[in-house]
Each structure stands twice: as structure tokens, then as C-alpha cells.
Amino acid sequence: MNLTNLIFSSADVFKVISVDNNADQINIYVQSRQKICLCPNCCEPSTKLHSYYTRKFNDLPTFGKACRIFLKSRKYYCLTDECPLKIFTERYKDHFEPCKRTTKRLEEKLFDTVLELGGKPAERICNHFSIPVSDTTLLRLINKAPIPDSGDFTAIGVDDWAYKKRERYGSILVDLTTRRIVDLLPDREEASLVNWLQKQPKLEIITRDRYGKYRRAATKGVPQAIQVADRWHLLKNLGEALTKMMTREYARLSSSLAPRIEESPLEMPDELPVREKESATTGIIKQRFDEMKKLQAEGLSIKRIAVQLGMHRETVRK
Ligand SMILES: [Zn+2]
Missing domain, CATH: 3.30.420.10 (Ribonuclease H-like superfamily/Ribonuclease H)
Incomplete structure (x- = not known):
């Protein structure tokens, strides 16, 4: 299989020269195949070469190792006399963007990851996958991202x-x-x-x-x-209503679930003044305490008492 085709979708633009498999990092050396380049200012093509230079990019990890691309890139002279940009650097349609130190495909994955997880968790996950990146860099990707078009939301x-x-x-x-x-x-x-x-x-x-x-x-x-x-607030309201109902009906439910306890449950009317409600709640707590004491006197373990009364062991222990 052609290595360039394996690594890049634009095999006509790039050529893989060599690959170094180091202990913790794979280095891929790449050369541009473009013979002509458009000036980014005047958009006129130029073939007049100025010089070569090497750009370094972090790429998606390979076989659990960090992957780094060394791209031998060109600088061109602009051939348009009126253009203020006399020398410009080579531009590419895919993979590599100007002034970036990560490949486009890596940046897309980092952006998705930080959106899902947030800065610090995304940094930890990336480091697990051999992508050395800080939370600050990740959050900067979000800050730089364009705001989605408004007006289309339904x-x-x-x-x-x-x-x-x-x-x-x-x-x-x-x-x-x-x-x-x-x-x-x-x-x-x-x-x-x-x-x-x-x-x-x-x-x-x-x-x-x-x-x-x-x-x-x-x-x-x-x-x-x-x-x-929204669903969260509906569930929250439902939870609050259930808690109120359970507090009010606790004695009745408790007696039906634990028929061996013969003490008569507290009867509570549906609507009570606040003071009476508080006193009824205190009565429930006292009744529970008495039930615990009774079971303890019968020689039951803390665990058995907790199971029988539907309480946490630590509550019984206290
Ligand atoms: Zn120009």
C-alpha cells in the first residue's frame, strides 16, 4: 500500500519521504508536490521559488504513540508588481492551515472532545491517548469557533x-x-x-x-x-411532591410494610397547620426510634434492623 495514500487524502499534493518509529513518538517526513501557488493577497499564481522551510504539526496518534509531521514547505515570490506581499508561504487545501501547529483532522477531534468533556477532563483523556495538549489550548478552540448561524433554531x-x-x-x-x-x-x-x-x-x-x-x-x-x-424541572417538581407525600404518609406505609410491628401507626390528616405537621414529624421520628430500640432489645444486628426498617446502617448505628 502506498504510504502517502494511507496518511493523506490529497496524495497529489503531498509525498511521504520517510517515517521514524521512535520509542514514544512517530515522526513522518512529508514534502509538498505543488509546483505552483496562489498569492494569498492578490490571488495571482506564482512559480518563482524563494526558499524551503520545515513546518511541524501534531497529528492524530498512531498505534498509541504521539504522531508528528515534519512538512517541507516552500516560500514563493509574488509576481504581481502592485502586490504589497512580496514573499508568501505555500498554502494547502487540506490537512495543514497557515499559522497552525496541529493538523486539521486532529484539531477537529480536539474540538469535539473539549465540547463533550470540558477543559481539564479533555486534557486528561487526550494525554491518555498520547496527544500532548493543555486545557487552555483546548478551551481556546471553543473561543475561536464561529458562532452558529442564528435564525434557524426551531x-x-x-x-x-x-x-x-x-x-x-x-x-x-x-x-x-x-x-x-x-x-x-x-x-x-x-x-x-x-x-x-x-x-x-x-x-x-x-x-x-x-x-x-x-x-x-x-x-x-x-x-x-x-x-x-423542561424534563429536569418536571422531575424535580415530581421529586419534591413525592417527598412531601412520603413524609405525610410514612407511618401508614411503614405499618403496611412491617406488619410484625404491632404499634399503631400515627394517623395524619391530609392538611395540618405547620406547627401540627412539625409535631407529627417529631412523632414519626420517635416512633422509628422506638421501633429500632425494640428490635435491638430482641437481639437483632444493626444490619438486620436497617433492612427491616428500610434505613441506612449508619443511621441505625447512630
Ligand atoms: Zn500577491
Whole structure:
């Protein structure tokens, strides 16, 4: 198999000269085959060679080893008299971009990885795969990435995010179709979100929590869109309702699940004033404590008591 075809899709542009298999790194020496190059300023072709120089690129790892490409590249004279760029460096359509030290294919993978994992975790994973890169470099890829075109979103999710918890918050907007973050707003004010939403004429669905400013912003900014309580907040509300119900009904459930305990469970009406509820809760705790003591007196182990009462062993031990 031709080595150049194996490494590059543009075999007519590049030629692999040699490969060095070192202990922890594979070095690939490559030469350009282009005989003509366009000036990046005036776009006129030039064949007048100025000099050669070597560019170094990190590439995707190979067989668990870091991979480095040494590209013998050219400099050309611009042949257009009026062009201010007298000498320019060779440009390529694929793989290598000006002023970069990673190949295009490696940069694409790094970008996807840091988007999925964030800076530090992505750095650790990359180092596991023999790609030496820092979290700062990875995060810079995100900062440099172009903002996706606006106006095409049909379903958006909005929530807050913390610059610093309990002190300063912004708003995060996610495209629910691609599951990608599309924008960060500097605050969670109604006006900011209205301004952003009004630039989205095709928006059909917006998911949000129960924050009043988001509700009003969605109503003002995209009145045509359906507003949906997002799944996380629906589950959170459901969890809170279940916790309240379980606290209220604990005694009844406990007696039905543990029929051997003959003490009569506490009866609690559906609605109690706060003070009475607190006193009922204290009663439940006392009843549980008495049950534990009774089982302990019967000689049951902490583990058995925990299983029987559906509690954690550490709680029983205390
Ligand atoms: Zn030129």
C-alpha cells in the first residue's frame, strides 16, 4: 500500500519521504508536490521559488504513540508588481492551515472532545491517548469557533448558569435539535432574553424552568412558540411532591410494610397547620426510634434492623 495514500487524502499534493518509529513518538517526513501557488493577497499564481522551510504539526496518534509531521514547505515570490506581499508561504487545501501547529483532522477531534468533556477532563483523556495538549489550548478552540448561524433554531432550551454560585448568574441557550449550546447571555434579565428571542422568527418551542422572567421573556419575545417545562424541572417538581407525600404518609406505609410491628401507626390528616405537621414529624421520628430500640432489645444486628426498617446502617448505628 502506498504510504502517502494511507496518511493523506490529497496524495497529489503531498509525498511521504520517510517515517521514524521512535520509542514514544512517530515522526513522518512529508514534502509538498505543488509546483505552483496562489498569492494569498492578490490571488495571482506564482512559480518563482524563494526558499524551503520545515513546518511541524501534531497529528492524530498512531498505534498509541504521539504522531508528528515534519512538512517541507516552500516560500514563493509574488509576481504581481502592485502586490504589497512580496514573499508568501505555500498554502494547502487540506490537512495543514497557515499559522497552525496541529493538523486539521486532529484539531477537529480536539474540538469535539473539549465540547463533550470540558477543559481539564479533555486534557486528561487526550494525554491518555498520547496527544500532548493543555486545557487552555483546548478551551481556546471553543473561543475561536464561529458562532452558529442564528435564525434557524426551531426548538430552544433556556436556563441559568453561574459565573459564581449564589452571586452572579447568566443565561444559557441550547439548541434542542443538535443538543449544542448556541449562546450565553451575560445575565438572566427579561430584556436580554427578549432581545435574543426576537431574532428567532422560526422558533416553535422553548423549554424553560418556572423562573418568572424567563416566562415573561418567552411570552414577549416569541409569542408564537409553545412554552414547555423542561424534563429536569418536571422531575424535580415530581421529586419534591413525592417527598412531601412520603413524609405525610410514612407511618401508614411503614405499618403496611412491617406488619410484625404491632404499634399503631400515627394517623395524619391530609392538611395540618405547620406547627401540627412539625409535631407529627417529631412523632414519626420517635416512633422509628422506638421501633429500632425494640428490635435491638430482641437481639437483632444493626444490619438486620436497617433492612427491616428500610434505613441506612449508619443511621441505625447512630
Ligand atoms: Zn500577491
